[in-house]
Amino acid sequence: MSERGKPVPLARLLLMSYRLLIDGMHQRLREEGWHDVRPAYGFVLLATRDRSTTSVELASLLGVTKQAASKILDPMDAAGYVRRSVDPEDARVKIVELAPRGWELLAAVECIYAELEAEWGAAIGVAAVELMRKHLTEIVLAANGGEFPAIRPSP
Amino acid sequence: MSERGKPVPLARLLLMSYRLLIDGMHQRLREEGWHDVRPAYGFVLLATRDRSTTSVELASLLGVTKQAASKILDPMDAAGYVRRSVDPEDARVKIVELAPRGWELLAAVECIYAELEAEWGAAIGVAAVELMRKHLTEIVLAANGGEFPAIRPSP
């Protein structure tokens, strides 16, 4: 590897590590029979987990345009992971919430994710994982005025 | 933020941090007058820095198909960042190397990158940055049989 002898850029390590988790996640999902899950779905699952949302709000949470949000929601709706309904209080608005299948998928995702993070704990120690979490949190918050930024599924 | 009170998934923190570096990189490049640099170019610059390569080898280094590699090289070639020439020893092969403008871009990239990493050192301490580098390296190598994997520009 041409990086031998030179420190590997941290950005590269961050991306490799992230990919490790995400690719591992999607592989395990496939092994469990989830064959139609796209990378972006995870972002939508997390955004709609704690409370229903709307298309345009989801766009804001994801840091993308409303068109992009709609574009992810379309196949998710078609596959039965989310439901969209007209808001009784504002006829322009579509309420977006997880459908039963979406809840099942979310449960599978969270279970696999916990396994993956536990594997990191086994590899470098739980304390090191928590320290990394602490440091990354500091960096991200410091750079975003004390808040977590919206994070796009794809650059 | 709905993540308040729950640990933010490490995957999310990794992605946020990575984006912080990469988005910061591209913003500063634009500020310096580099207006036509796409995210994928950085990967090609690093892959061709230490020695010239070939289209198909680049594909392998990037972990993408040869078609995808060619597709990134086309605009880079057109913009004068790389040069492609026929290999005198094998007429099928295109040698890919950085052109003068590519070297200038690489220099700008590396300079900005150093600034960005130094800012992390200022935020959490240089020792913490190095510790993170060490831990991430361990995780990545452990998961890839002791080697660094190819890393695609885009999932």
Place this chain on the structure above:
DNA sequence: CCTTTTCGTCAACAAGGTTGACCATTTATA
């Protein structure tokens, strides 16, 4: 010499992003 493999390019399609446009609905203003 013929078959198989390899390299790079062309083409079509996909995922997920952008901008612009449009219509319906709601809110704000005169």
Place this chain on the structure above:
DNA sequence: TATAAATGGTCAACCTTGTTGACGAAAAGG
């Protein structure tokens, strides 16, 4: 109260970067 402005969601075109399949030229193998 009527009109203007703002908002939500969808349609459309295009972009970046990925995939697969196909193809012709060149090289390697039998």
